[in-house]
Amino acid sequence: MAQTGFGRRYFKAFVSGFFVAVPVTVTVLDRLAYVARVEGASMQPSLNPDGESSPDVVLLNRWSVRNYHVQRGDIVSVLSPKNPQQKIIKRVIGIEGDFIKTLGYKNRYVRVPDGHLWIEGDHHGHSFDSNAFGPVSLGLVHGRASHIIWPPSRWQRIEPSVPPDRRPLLNWDRAAEDKYDDD
Structure with missing residues (x-):
């Protein structure tokens, strides 16, 4: 008889924990962050420097792009403009x-x-990017890669950086603001 009461309490605790854990997990994955495996050579050497033998796993921060605040040099995950089923x-x-x-x-x-x-991908010869399909809508961005979390030998924060030869020539909006600031 005591065994039955213990089993019911255990089952009840499990079910109530399950109904709390699932919504919390879904919320975290939907709003805050999730992990993704990076496949392919398009981001070498920044990601997957060893190729397919040891793919990087990154933490994609969804919270940081919720208001479309993305800066030059960020590595972002985007729905492909050519194939919406692909990220x-x-x-x-x-x-x-x-x-x-x-x-x-x-x-x-x-x-x-x-x-x-x-x-753009860092490995220009192996990247399907804006050079193929043009500018990408901010609405297609769904995460910013903030950390490499696998393999352990590559644990690190990903800092935004733009290669010197790929920096924009001019920002028209800022140039116009500077012109009016001088008046």
Whole structure:
């Protein structure tokens, strides 16, 4: 008889814990952060420097992009503009208002429109990025890679950086502000 009471209490505790844990976990994954395995060579050497033999796993911070505050150099996860079923991870090269010198896009120079980003892989010869499909809407961004969490030998925070040869030529919005500030 005592055994039955113990079993019921155990089951009741398990069920109540389950009904608390599931919504909390879903909320964390939906609003705060989640992990993703990075596949492919497009972000080498920053991510996956050893190739497919040891893929990096990154923490994607959803909270930091909730208001579309993305800066140059951030590595972001984006829904592919060509295949919405696929997520891609690339570096932000240009933000709205920037003039970008492209690498094989249909126009040699592009002004990034409002509400868009210019994203590129670090390994240009192996990347399907804005040079193929143009500027990407901020609405497609769903996370910023903040840390490499696997393999343990590569544990580190990911700092935003833009290679010197890929920096924007000019930010039109800021240039216009500077012009009016001088008056």
